Amino acid sequence: MICKSYDYFFTKFANRANLEIIFLLKSWPMNVKMIIEKTGREQSATSHNLKKLCDCNILKVEKRGRERFYSLNKETVLPILELVQKHIRKNCKGCKYA
Amino acid sequence: MICKSYDYFFTKFANRANLEIIFLLKSWPMNVKMIIEKTGREQSATSHNLKKLCDCNILKVEKRGRERFYSLNKETVLPILELVQKHIRKNCKGCKYA
DNA sequence: AATTCATATGATTTGCAAGTCATACGACTA
DNA sequence: TAGTCGTATGACTTGCAAATCATATGAATT
Numbered sequence A, B: 001m002i003c004k005s006y007d008y009f010f011t012k013f014a015n016r017a018n019l020e021i022i023f024l025l026k027s028w029p030m031n032v033k034m035i036i037e038k039t040g041r042e043q044s045a046t047s048h049n050l051k052k053l054c055d056c057n058i059l060k061v062e063k064r065g066r067e068r069f070y071s072l073n074k075e076t077v078l079p080i081l082e083l084v085q086k087h088i089r090k091n092c093k094g095c096k097y098a
Numbered sequence C: 001a002a003t004t005c006a007t008a009t010g011a012t013t014t015g016c017a018a019g020t021c022a023t024a025c026g027a028c029t030a
Numbered sequence D: 001t002a003g004t005c006g007t008a009t010g011a012c013t014t015g016c017a018a019a020t021c022a023t024a025t026g027a028a029t030t
Helices: A003-013 A016-024 A032-039 A043-055 A074-091 B003-013 B016-024 B032-039 B043-055 B074-091
Strands: A059-064 A067-072 B059-064 B067-072
Touching: A003 A016, A003 B003, A003 B016, A003 B074, A016 A032, A016 A043, A016 B003, A032 A043, A032 A067, A043 A059, A043 A067, A067 A074, A074 B003, A074 B074, B003 B016, B016 B032, B016 B043, B032 B043, B032 B067, B043 B059, B043 B067, B067 B074
Parallel strands: none
Antiparallel strands: A059 A067, B059 B067
16 A cells, blocks of 8 residues: 555654754754754664664765764755645644644 | 644654545545545544544535535645655655555 | 773663544434 | 434543663774
8 A cells, every 4th residue: 555655754754853853954964962962862762763764764874983974855855844834834823733 | 842733743644544534535525434435444433533634734624414525635735745755756765665 | 902982773661642432413314 | 203324522442653771883092
């Protein structure tokens, strides 16, 4: 069924921690330490999250020494976020969390 | 935090049953009975799902007698689905579910 | 070579969203 | 007005994704 891959993709965005990482990396690439500092979450949890985000190419990694720099796949992710923002602004005035 | 409303929105798409409904309603509006028939899922579950999808205006409802017709908010949802499809095709060749 | 630093990994636990079950409700029909 | 049809609702249960915990890895530094 086609829905599977969509589900798989959307799942990554349906998570506060992941979204925080994504929004954070809109500015510039960061290594794990920086990401942890900014988000205030656990190292291990963050590492798991980063892996999943890489799995479907929402993020990409680059190794430098013992650090790893994660960057956002802006080409496809930013336009999606824009459309979603548009929807939220237009349609979610009365919504629970908007 | 801004992420909340995004999370809330994306959660609706990160679910097989919901996605099936969304894709189904790309063709035309349907009442609950039709939706159940096509998806093969439980009436009660479907009703819960439909409610959530309406909550953030991914779907809208129209009452006709004792039936309720659900239709997709094509204006904002279709463009999002297209971009996501694009991402999946490009970036998820080797992904678990793509 | 031992230690520390940056990060990943695997196993386990846990929280919560989604499904189930039972029931309610309102609109139509006989 | 009793019954049934289409759908919603609320309480309860459950499955699974995400967080946690403990440990590993590999690269730098001493």
